[in-house]
Structures are given as structure tokens and as C-alpha cells.
Amino acid sequence: MAVMKPIASLDIPTGEEWLYEIKYDGFRCVMHWDKDSIRLTSKNGKNLTESFPEIVEFCSEHESTVANFLPLILDGELVVLNTDYQANFALVQQRGRLKDSTRIKQAAEERPASFLAFDIIGLHGTSIEKEPLLKRKETLATVFQQIGKGKTLSFVPGHSNPKQLWDILFDHKGEGLIAKRKNSTYQVGKSHRDWYKIKNWRKLHGFLTTYDSQNNYFTVGIYQGDDVTEIGKCAHGLRETVFATLKELFLTNGEKRGAFYHLPPAICAQIHSLDLYKNELREPAFASLLPHEQPSTMTRKRLKLDMAMxxxxxxxxxxxxxxxxxxxxxxxxxxxxxxxxxxxxxxxxxxxxxxxxxxxxxxxxxxxxxxxxxxxxxxxxxxxxxxxxxxxxxxxxxxxxxxxxxxxxxxxxxxxxxxxxxxxxxxxxxxxxxxxxxxxxxxxxxxxxxxxxxxxxxxxxxxxxxxxxxxxxxxxxxxxxxxxxxxxxxxxxxxxxxxxxxxxxxxxxxxxxxxxxxxxxxxxxxxxxxxxxxxxxxxxxxxxxxxxxxxxxxxxxxxxxxxxxxxxxxxxxxxxxxxxxxxxxxxxxxxxxxxxxxx
Structure with a gap:
């Protein structure tokens, strides 16, 4: 099902017209809840229902509490929570890849998933997308008053103080926050100026060793002892002129091996990333090049401190x-x-x-x-x-x-x-x-x-x-x-x-x-x-x-x-x-x- 998507922003919009929510690191998901029927659908249209049986079971057990609201359509995030403000993307990703029902059931028992609802777009079988966000939030809160508090199905509240929410988010190393206009209607896609996402970036330091001429990605490395270790790849974030200069530097001075151009550690950079998992940077972007930094300072120990935030x-x-x-x-x-x-x-x-x-x-x-x-x-x-x-x-x-x-x-x-x-x-x-x-x-x-x-x-x-x-x-x-x-x-x-x-x-x-x-x-x-x-x-x-x-x-x-x-x-x-x-x-x-x- 097509969903309303937030627009990336570096700044948090402020003013009385905004409310703020925690952004969780999981699978964006729409729940269709009807009598004796639960369907979980990803933003790309993939049916996730069989992958998260604990969500279906919870809804079935609590169907009587929301019978007066059905059919319902809830927009939210499927997550495995570490804390109330931090989700474990690696675990929910692993769950999404499981096909065997026995392994899915075992995973659901070991680390149960949660559906965190932040919006309601269907009530009594009728669309309420044209209602303002604040009214939809009030309706959603009313639904959850009947369901009660719990971890399996939870309500994501709106907050009025972005600094206070960001401080909590930072303490928990959460993914980010979403700023939403209180009077916004639900509009599919990004053709709006009403929802913005602000990421809680990890600021990592490394040096560039390789340029891939096929996809324009640069390899980021660090020193582990005397050895160079790759920690990921990055292509975005630099101004066009800076990117062109960097590319030309590799093409002119690099050692060519097929489509790759290699340079010894010399060019240092700060990279924004959501996480580093199995030598793969999540959503990396260049923050800046660091011409005055020495490659010798780009070490595994420094990376650990960077990741610690x-x-x-x-x-x-x-x-x-x-x-x-x-x-x-x-x-x-x-x-x-x-x-x-x-x-x-x-x-x-x-x-x-x-x-x-x-x-x-x-x-x-x-x-x-x-x-x-x-x-x-x-x-x-x-x-x-x-x-x-x-x-x-x-x-x-x-x-x-x-x-x-x-x-x-x-x-x-x-x-x-x-x-x-x-x-x-x-x-x-x-x-x-x-x-x-x-x-x-x-x-x-x-x-x-x-x-x-x-x-x-x-x-x-x-x-x-x-x-x-x-x-x-x-x-x-x-x-x-x-x-x-x-x-x-x-x-x-x-x-x-x-x-x-x-x-x-x-x-x-x-x-x-x-x-x-x-x-x-x-x-x-x-x-x-x-x-x-x-x-x-x-x-x-x-x-x-x-x-x-x-x-x-x-x-x-x-x-x-x-x-x-x-x-x-x-x-x-x-x-x-x-x-x-x-x-x-x-x-x-x-x-x-x-x-x-x-x-």
C-alpha cells in the first residue's frame, strides 16, 4: 500500500503548528484490521502477515476491545525494540527474511516484534485521510485506550518539545525524529511539505582508498593496527564540484584495476551513517572532507568511540x-x-x-x-x-x-x-x-x-x-x-x-x-x-x-x-x-x- 513518506531534513522545523514523534528503525507497515482478519503490508506492498505471527495473535485476542472501530487501517512501524526509544533493525530484518514457519515462531518467542502505530487512516471501513493529523491522532489515542498499554501493539504519541524529545532520542541512540504539521492531511508519497525526518547520525571518521567508476562509490577504510580495513562505501553528500574534484583525483593518480582506482590512505573524511553492521554503512553520506586530519588517526579505536556517540x-x-x-x-x-x-x-x-x-x-x-x-x-x-x-x-x-x-x-x-x-x-x-x-x-x-x-x-x-x-x-x-x-x-x-x-x-x-x-x-x-x-x-x-x-x-x-x-x-x-x-x-x-x- 502506498504511504505518506517524510522528507529528509537536517534541521528540525519549529513552531506551534508542529508536533514531533520518535522515528523507529524497522519496517514501515500498514495494518488492515477487520473482523477475524489481520493483514500487515509493507510500504512496498509486500505481505508481512505470516512473518509476524505474534502481532496477528495479539490483535485476534484483543479484537473485542476494538470491535466498534472495525474495519481499521493503521500506519506504523514493525520493530524489535531494544528500549522504548531504540529499535533493533538487524533483528527485524532477519525476521523479514525467514521463510520457515517453525523458525519464525521461534524468533517471535525469543525476541517478539512490536507494531508501533503513529497514524490511523481508516475507521469503520471509511477513509479518514482528509482529516487533519491532530484529529487522527486523537482518534488513534481513543482506539488505544480500549486496547490498553502493551508492547506488542503500541501507540506512538506526539510531543510538543523537540529539544526534549531529541535529548531522549540521543540518550537511547534512536534513529531520529519526525516533525509533522498538526493540520496535515494524509498524502501519499512526498508531494507535500508536512512531514520531515531528522536522522540521529553517527559521525564516523575514515580515509578513502578506492573509487568505483561503475557506481561512483568510494571505499572508506581505517587502520586496524598496521593493516587497512574497509568499513563501508559512500557516494552521496558532497557538493557536485567537490565530488568532481575527488573523482578526478582518483582517476588521475589512482592505480587502475578494472573499474576500480586505488590510492594509499591520504584523503580523510567524516561520514554520517545510521549504523555500521558487518562492514556495511547504513545510509551513509559524506559530512565533509578533512584535509587537515592525518590518516594515522583513523583507527579502530577511534571508530568505536565515534559509534558510541x-x-x-x-x-x-x-x-x-x-x-x-x-x-x-x-x-x-x-x-x-x-x-x-x-x-x-x-x-x-x-x-x-x-x-x-x-x-x-x-x-x-x-x-x-x-x-x-x-x-x-x-x-x-x-x-x-x-x-x-x-x-x-x-x-x-x-x-x-x-x-x-x-x-x-x-x-x-x-x-x-x-x-x-x-x-x-x-x-x-x-x-x-x-x-x-x-x-x-x-x-x-x-x-x-x-x-x-x-x-x-x-x-x-x-x-x-x-x-x-x-x-x-x-x-x-x-x-x-x-x-x-x-x-x-x-x-x-x-x-x-x-x-x-x-x-x-x-x-x-x-x-x-x-x-x-x-x-x-x-x-x-x-x-x-x-x-x-x-x-x-x-x-x-x-x-x-x-x-x-x-x-x-x-x-x-x-x-x-x-x-x-x-x-x-x-x-x-x-x-x-x-x-x-x-x-x-x-x-x-x-x-x-x-x-x-x-x-
Whole structure:
């Protein structure tokens, strides 16, 4: 089905006549929803229905809620979401290529897709394309009030503040935003001046090595050690005169091999791209040539920092300094990791008083704990008084998090309550085996604890400590339990597990008296005591991470060394975040079973 397409723009139009939406990186799709019938069609007319059975199943199950609106035609985006603002194009592209129904079903179970509706163009079987956008948005919102909130089928709202939306988009490394005139009608194609797309470009640096005379593309390369590595091809973005000069330079001075003309690394450029995937730049365009840059600076390490999209507020220092000597990871690797994982980590840091460990010269050198903000901290870090002219360490956004990382922070510890509250926001059990070799004890204890919590109908989450143990989380509704109550519960659970297997588990606080048993640390859960934050790096030789897990991963063969700054971001993008429903679980958690147990 032909759709209305946004026009590319470098600038965000502003004014009262505009509203703004997140642009998601997926398949543009039109949904035809009729009684007992769902059809998903791409903007190119391809039938996608069989490729996304979870969407069809959801609509069938919720058909009664929208029966009064049918038939419906919704315009939107088919995506696999990493976060609420970032989609995983590689995964939705892989799904679209699958033909076997069994593999499609498996993919739908492992990483379910979502249909994000941003417009409605058919209602009660009648076109409403001529109605103004704002009215169509109101109609769409009414439909979704009946469907309810969910991930499988969601409503993309309009926003009035483009800067605020762009800041959120940048923090999540989203694809871009769409600006739409509030009074615009739905017009097929691009013969309009009503919808504009503004991309959130990655700004990459490389040098040009080859010109292809058949398609006018230039090959972009970088240095990986002493070797030249290709990272993609680019043809567009330069002014005609600049492009002609560049082309002539290759034709005149390049070594000809068939249709290709080769030059040694000399001509540097900045390239705009949405992503770099398997040596293929997505939607690349030249930003500029860089005559004053040296090819030797166009390296793999610089490319990683370019791809990370670090905030401009952070003045990077010593990015080549080795922080983890054993695997050879640098400060630049730390910064890249923290930036990539920030959308998943920040929700657990916000509104908390932090305790951090800083190792400015690497994890094998001197380190120190810090609980108060230094005087030289930038103004974008919120000042919360802590008495005697001191301020708490706070982390309310990406800039703050990256500033801490840039100053050598390798661990983030958080209390169990928010700064403004006396009540715990979660219960956490720390399962601490005597050493790494005894990690199977943590697996066994976690499995026993999960059984007990399931019997109490409690929603629980699990993560590695990043060192040698596991930690079990029970999110709590706001102000639902006091620390006195949670202490009774954690003690009861710990004693129950200890009694079940006294030769394996203990609540003995003195290490010398534990006799090689796993310590169930229930005492640590108390006001102002802290625990390592989800996704925090650790000051370990391997650069391990306190990694959220899916419960089905807690089994023989699991090891904390499996999760490092090298692979955790990719793991989250591939599998999803195991803590993605944590806030929802807080709202749904029923604590009556706990209160009954301790009274």
C-alpha cells in the first residue's frame, strides 16, 4: 500500500503548528484490521502477515476491545525494540527474511516484534485521510485506550518539545525524529511539505582508498593496527564540484584495476551513517572532507568511540590508557561500554545516592571509594546537600554517567531506597560463595530461592554480582514495606534455605566459620547499605559486569566470567534486557504473601 513518506531534513522545523514523534528503525507497515482478519503490508506492498505471527495473535485476542472501530487501517512501524526509544533493525530484518514457519515462531518467542502505530487512516471501513493529523491522532489515542498499554501493539504519541524529545532520542541512540504539521492531511508519497525526518547520525571518521567508476562509490577504510580495513562505501553528500574534484583525483593518480582506482590512505573524511553492521554503512553520506586530519588517526579505536556517540559535554582524556591489563581493555573500551549500556543502567541509578569506586589508572593500580561530589564536578550533575558543604553523588542522566566513567569510575553501588524515601524499593538477596570455583553453589541456592518465591507468587529477577555470586531481586511497590518488615522476610527466607541444606549454605557472618559454604547475606539488605548496580562494571581482572540474567540461564555451566564489557552490550541487543519489565513488576507485585508470612 502506498504511504505518506517524510522528507529528509537536517534541521528540525519549529513552531506551534508542529508536533514531533520518535522515528523507529524497522519496517514501515500498514495494518488492515477487520473482523477475524489481520493483514500487515509493507510500504512496498509486500505481505508481512505470516512473518509476524505474534502481532496477528495479539490483535485476534484483543479484537473485542476494538470491535466498534472495525474495519481499521493503521500506519506504523514493525520493530524489535531494544528500549522504548531504540529499535533493533538487524533483528527485524532477519525476521523479514525467514521463510520457515517453525523458525519464525521461534524468533517471535525469543525476541517478539512490536507494531508501533503513529497514524490511523481508516475507521469503520471509511477513509479518514482528509482529516487533519491532530484529529487522527486523537482518534488513534481513543482506539488505544480500549486496547490498553502493551508492547506488542503500541501507540506512538506526539510531543510538543523537540529539544526534549531529541535529548531522549540521543540518550537511547534512536534513529531520529519526525516533525509533522498538526493540520496535515494524509498524502501519499512526498508531494507535500508536512512531514520531515531528522536522522540521529553517527559521525564516523575514515580515509578513502578506492573509487568505483561503475557506481561512483568510494571505499572508506581505517587502520586496524598496521593493516587497512574497509568499513563501508559512500557516494552521496558532497557538493557536485567537490565530488568532481575527488573523482578526478582518483582517476588521475589512482592505480587502475578494472573499474576500480586505488590510492594509499591520504584523503580523510567524516561520514554520517545510521549504523555500521558487518562492514556495511547504513545510509551513509559524506559530512565533509578533512584535509587537515592525518590518516594515522583513523583507527579502530577511534571508530568505536565515534559509534558510541559520546555526549559533547564530556572532554575525553587518555582513552588509550589500559584499564584491564589481562584482556587489554582500555579506558576507551570502558567509555564505549558505559555509553552503550546506559539506557539499561541509568534507570537503576536515578534518584539514588551513589557510592562509586574510582581507579583512574586502571583496576590493578590505586583505587578509592567516593560518596560525595568533588568540587570540580560540572554543573550538569545535580547537587543534593549532604551536610557540611558536601553533596551526594547523583546520576540523573547520560552526561553525569559518562563524566563519572571519564574520571575512572569502575563500580557503581546503590542503596535499596531512593534519596527522598525511607522505604526500600526492592528486596535483594546476595548469594555469596567462598570463591569463583564454588559458583555452582550460587546456582543451587538461587534455584531454591526461586522456588520459594514462586510459591509466594512473587515476581523475582536475578543477576550476577559480577564477581563470584548471584543476586536475587524482588521489586516492591512504592512505600509498600518498611525495612523492618523486609528484614524479617529476608531472614526467614535465608534461614529456610540454610535449614534445607546446612552443609552447603550458611547465614554465618564470620568468614572463618563458614567452612566453604555459600553465605546467604540477608543482613546487607538495610537502609543506606548498598549493592552493585545492574550492568555496573567490576574491578576484576577480566572486566566482568554485574549482569542481569533470564531465569532459564541459571543452570549448570553458568559462570560470572562469561559476561564482560566486551560482550554484554551485544548480548542485550540480541536477547533483550532481562530486567526490561522491572518497573512494571514493581507496580504488579503483590506483597500480601510476604506480610502474611512475617506477621
Amino acid at each position: 559520546l555526549p559533547e559535554t564530556i572532554e575525553l582524556t587518555n582513552t588509550d590508557k589500559t584499564f584491564w591489563p589481562k584482556p587489554g581493555y582500555t579506558k576507551g573500551d570502558l567509555l564505549t561500554y558505559v555509553r552503550e549500556i546506559s539506557p539499561y543502567m541509568l534507570p537503576f541509578l536515578k534518584e539514588r545516592a551513589l557510592t562509586i569506586i574510582r581507579s583512574p589508572d586502571g583496576v590493578e593500580k590505586d583505587f578509592f571509594y567516593q560518596k560525595h561530589l568533588p568540587e570540580y564536578a560540572p554543573n550538569f550533575i545535580e547537587r543534593i546537600p549532604a551536610g557540611d558543604n558536601e553533596f551526594l553523588l547523583t546520576c540523573e542522566g547520560l552526561d553525569s554517567l559518562m563524566w563519572y566513567a571519564n574520571h575512572g569510575t569502575v563500580e557503581y553501588h546503590i542503596p535499596f531506597q531512593k534519596r527522598a524515601s525511607e522505604y526500600p524499593t526492592e528486596i535483594v538477596f546476595d548469594l555469596d560463595p567462598p570463591d569463583r570455583n564454588s559458583f555452582p553453589l550460587a546456582i543451587e541456592a538461587a534455584s531454591l530461592l526461586k522456588e520459594l518465591l514462586d510459591q509466594l507468587n512473587l515476581i523475582s529477577f536475578v543477576k550476577t554480582s559480577g564477581n563470584k555470586g548471584l543476586q536475587i531481586y524482588i521489586p516492591l511497590p512504592e512505600q509498600s514495606m518498611s525495612y523492618e518488615q523486609t528484614a524479617l522476610f529476608t531472614q526467614a527466607m535465608a534461614w529456610t534455605i540454610e535449614k534445607a541444606q546446612p552443609k552447603s549454605f550458611t547465614t554465618e557472618r564470620m568468614k572463618k566459620n563458614r567452612g566453604g559454604r555459600l553465605y546467604i547475606d540477608y543482613v546487607q539488605h538495610g537502609k543506606d547499605k548498598t549493592i552493585i548496580a545492574p550492568y555496573s562494571t567490576r574491578k576484576t581482572p577480566e572486566a566482568t559486569v554485574a549482569t542481569p540474567l533470564f531465569w532459564n540461564e541459571v543452570k549448570d555451566g553458568l559462570s560470572p566470567e562469561q559476561f564482560t564489557i566486551h560482550n554484554v552490550p551485544g548480548r542485550v541487543k540480541k536477547l533483550g534486557c532481562p530486567f526490561s519489565d522491572y518497573q512494571l513488576a514493581k507496580q504488579k507485585q503483590q506483597t500480601e504473601s510476604i506480610l502474611t508470612l512475617i506477621t
